[in-house]
Amino acid sequence: MAEHRVAVVGAGGFGGALCARIVHRHPSLELTALTARSDAGKRHDEVYRRYRVPVTMEQFDPGAVADRADAALVAYPHKAAAPAVKALRDLGLKVVDLSADFRLDQARYEHWYQPHEAPELLDEAVYGLPEVHREEIEEADLVAAPGCNSTAALLALLPLAGRIDEAAVDIKAGVSGAGREASDETHYVSAVDNVNAYKVEGHRHTAELEQELPGVHFSLVAHLLPIDQGILASCYARPTEPLTAGEAQELFREAYRGEPFVDVVTDPPRTRDVRDTNRATVQVTVVNERVLAFCAIDNLWKGAAGQAVQDLNLMLGLPETEGLR
Ligand SMILES: NC(=O)c1ccc[n+]([C@@H]2O[C@H](COP(=O)([O-])OP(=O)(O)OC[C@H]3O[C@@H](n4cnc5c(N)ncnc54)[C@H](OP(=O)(O)O)[C@@H]3O)[C@@H](O)[C@H]2O)c1
Structure with a gap:
């Protein structure tokens, strides 16, 4: 019996698709929701056959995700990610975000990207490189997976x-x-x-x-x-x-x-x-x-989805390597 219910938001993209594949095979995680935009309504394994995840993707609705999941991996482009992450954090989910939105302090982010869509969350976000920030990731509710x-x-x-x-x-x-x-x-x-x-x-x-x-x-x-x-x-x-x-x-x-x-x-x-x-x-x-x-x-692995699951393992108190060997 899997211990933690996990959603993948943006599972139609390359990073989110691999997140879905890793969570689906993970012994302590249960993949309870997959969301997508243009691929909503399709089964994941129709779009990414080699990952063999027989779950239908649906349009993103934060409330519907929160009803079924305790944690989420968000794999949107930067700027689009921040509002989705905020909606999920407001509903109490632990989140690992794969985008750049929570990797940098506000000044640095706004210098390199654009005005931040959810700056109030930046204080709680931890940079998700376990080799440096392992203890902080273990305590975090929001982790920003580093760029590849x-x-x-x-x-x-x-x-x-x-x-x-x-x-x-x-x-x-x-x-x-x-x-x-x-x-x-x-x-x-x-x-x-x-x-x-x-x-x-x-x-x-x-x-x-x-x-x-x-x-x-x-x-x-x-x-x-x-x-x-x-x-x-x-x-x-x-x-x-x-x-x-x-x-x-x-x-x-x-x-x-x-x-x-x-x-x-x-x-x-x-x-x-x-x-x-x-x-x-x-x-x-x-x-x-x-x-x-x-x-x-x-x-796509250590540079994105694999590292995101490594972070999630730490946040949930699971063995860091589980589902990733
Ligand atoms: N690819 C990598 O190696 C890599 C590595 C590290 C980090 N990342 C980061 O991970 C995130 C996802 O990257 P990716 O390579 O998986 O990108 P991708 O293949 O382009 O996928 C992005 C997904 O987000 C959806 N999307 C696009 N714009 C959106 C919007 N405005 N609102 C809601 N959904 C939107 C897309 O849906 P549609 O298909 O329906 O448009 C698609 O499913 C990015 O922030 C990227 O920087 C990627």
Whole structure:
């Protein structure tokens, strides 16, 4: 008998669809409601056959969701997410939001995005990177799952906190990171056999890096790769004091000792090795006085839905890895 009733709001999108798949198979969670907009009325497994979730999606009605669920995963685009999260929080549900709406303080959010739709909730929101904020997540009723690129870059750089003052972050990201609707840039014929940088003048995920690693000056450039799922963050950081490769590697081993989803490896991480898993592989070395740190994740898993369920496990007092191995 599952212990906790969970709804997924926005289950027609890539992130929400995988949330539905993970919750449906989770031994301690019961998937009690799925909502969608254009796919409302369809069964989830008609739209996402490989996830095999035989549940009909319905239009979002916060009261109807609250009647059947104690917690919700919200997978809307930013701006649309905040009012939905507020409605669910007002009805007493614990919420993990996959969007950017609750990741940043208000000033940072409004600088990078737009006026906030529910600023009164920002004080209770916790940034959902368990490797840093585990204890706060355990106590939280609202958790903001970090961005996919930010997750990869932060896992590559966090063990260096306080030891670097500058980092160039090179992100290579699969097309599913852009969501289900194809654009001119993400259309198959644009993305296949091609690599290009995008949002060069300022990628919004920079804001999360600046917030979580204060004192570091970042430049972040993302590249779209012709793969479906996967992110590789390659980070080139300047140490404030000389650091050897051995010392850097020891910092990483120490930082991630006991972490259930982070593997410190000695060869360059590859997206293929973490595909369809909640794992992150990180590697660090030092060359010509620069720290080179790499992290590979699956953007839909550790970068979105997997991490959101990891957060929910912590919020509900369940084993952190349950449903995610
Ligand atoms: N994809 C990733 O790798 C990834 C990683 C980390 C975080 N995220 C975040 O997770 C959230 C969902 O991303 P996604 O990739 O799953 O996006 P997506 O595939 O575009 O799905 C978004 C879903 O939200 C619905 N939606 C769109 N606009 C809406 C509105 N104004 N009001 C209500 N519903 C609306 C869409 O419904 P219709 O289909 O009916 O329009 C769709 O089902 C975003 O905030 C994204 O930034 C995504």
